[in-house]
Amino acid sequence: MYYGDTLLVNLDTGTTEQFSFDEVGVFGPGLAAGIGLYEKYGDADPLVIGSGLLTGTTAPASCLGFVVGKSPLTGEVAVSPLGLYAGAEVKLSGFAMIVIRGTSDKPVYLWLHDGVADIQDASALWGRDNWETTDAIRQEMGEGLIQVISAGPACEEGSRLASFSIDYWGSGDTAGLGAAMGARKLKAVALRGLGMLDPEDPEAYYEATMEMLAGSPAEPGFGRLSKGLGAGDVDGWLKPMVHRYRSCFACPAACNTFVKYNEPASVLAPDGVDEPGVMVTSAAAALWLMGGGWEAEPACRAMEAMARAGIDQVRGARELAEKPLKDPAGVAAAVSALTGSAAAGWPSSDRVGSGLFGPWVPPLGSPDEWMEAHRLGYLLGICPTYLLTSGIDRGALLGLCGPASGVELDTGRIAEMLP
Ligand code: SF4
Known part of the structure; x- marks a missing residue:
């Protein structure tokens, strides 16, 4: 259910390398691999971008990707979500996981498309807001469907409220990983790909997901x-x-x-x-x-x-x-x-939220239910808000892992992978 290699980006040298999962030696669905990669390259304090096992498929709300990095707010490893169409575009970009290390000596953006990784000059984008940055990159590449994860002026300035944006619409980056992008002079990560996913049993997978979608509530709004x-x-x-x-x-x-x-x-x-x-x-x-x-x-x-x-x-x-x-x-x-609002105010723990996931999703359900939805969501690539509000059968969702990947998952294994 992953297409392409693991990409290692070195912003110090402006170079990229690609490795297979076997060569990197880090396995696991979604965030399990993301955290494994963060730990493997932890000395370099990387940013790791990835997607869940089912992200970008016909499973309901399978939009979720993630960025893992050290939060400038807490100094701890944290996860920020890639929703809208960015997580699916990560999955189809031609790279299974992306590890970004180092600091560029000038503003750059990463352009990932169909298995090709380019580090582009972003000097002209530095200081521009997320709307301008999204428009400029789409115009430069001649493609209106490019998904742009960008670091706006607050991220460049290291504001304690910094948050990366997905296209024009902000994001659930409550951990300040946008400031971590800005500190690396990484203005944006732009994604576009036409990758093909290859479920273990495509027919069974498709039928099961269509059944789940047919039974899903379709009430728009909040x-x-x-x-x-x-x-x-x-x-x-x-x-x-x-x-x-x-x-x-x-x-x-x-x-x-x-x-x-x-x-x-x-x-x-x-x-x-x-x-x-x-x-x-x-x-x-x-x-x-x-x-x-x-x-x-x-x-x-x-x-x-x-x-x-x-x-x-x-x-x-x-x-x-x-x-x-x-x-x-x-x-x-x-x-x-x-x-x-300068970094001098950091950290203000009551405004940051705590733990790996931060307060992007409001406190729906009990703390245990909230945490379980995040674990399951980030491993499979399913939006935790959807898991907490739709009443979807989580057992049936876990049952998709077999026809998707040939590997069965249960709640016990999930708790082991993300304790
Ligand atoms: S519940 Fe809302 S935030 Fe979650 S995937 Fe659906 S539309 Fe997006």
């Missing part, structure tokens, strides 16, 4: 999540501005909510204003702002500004929540002040 938390009606709060919902790869839930505030949400034509609004991808950030008494429109403007700047929307919203703002200029100034 409703199931806010109900699970006993939180307020975030969908109703956003509703007057909602233009459409968008799922991550293969997810029936489509919680990502595109809102328009620069033109009426009822305008369907794609040739309206250039930047009509933002896609709200962080339920936790929306809930913090709503709970703090923000009106939806300025709150969404604040989330857009954080996504552009490379600020973790969960921690940023928590900082902003207590002082609701209304006018766009005030919102922009408040987010700009967060962008430069």
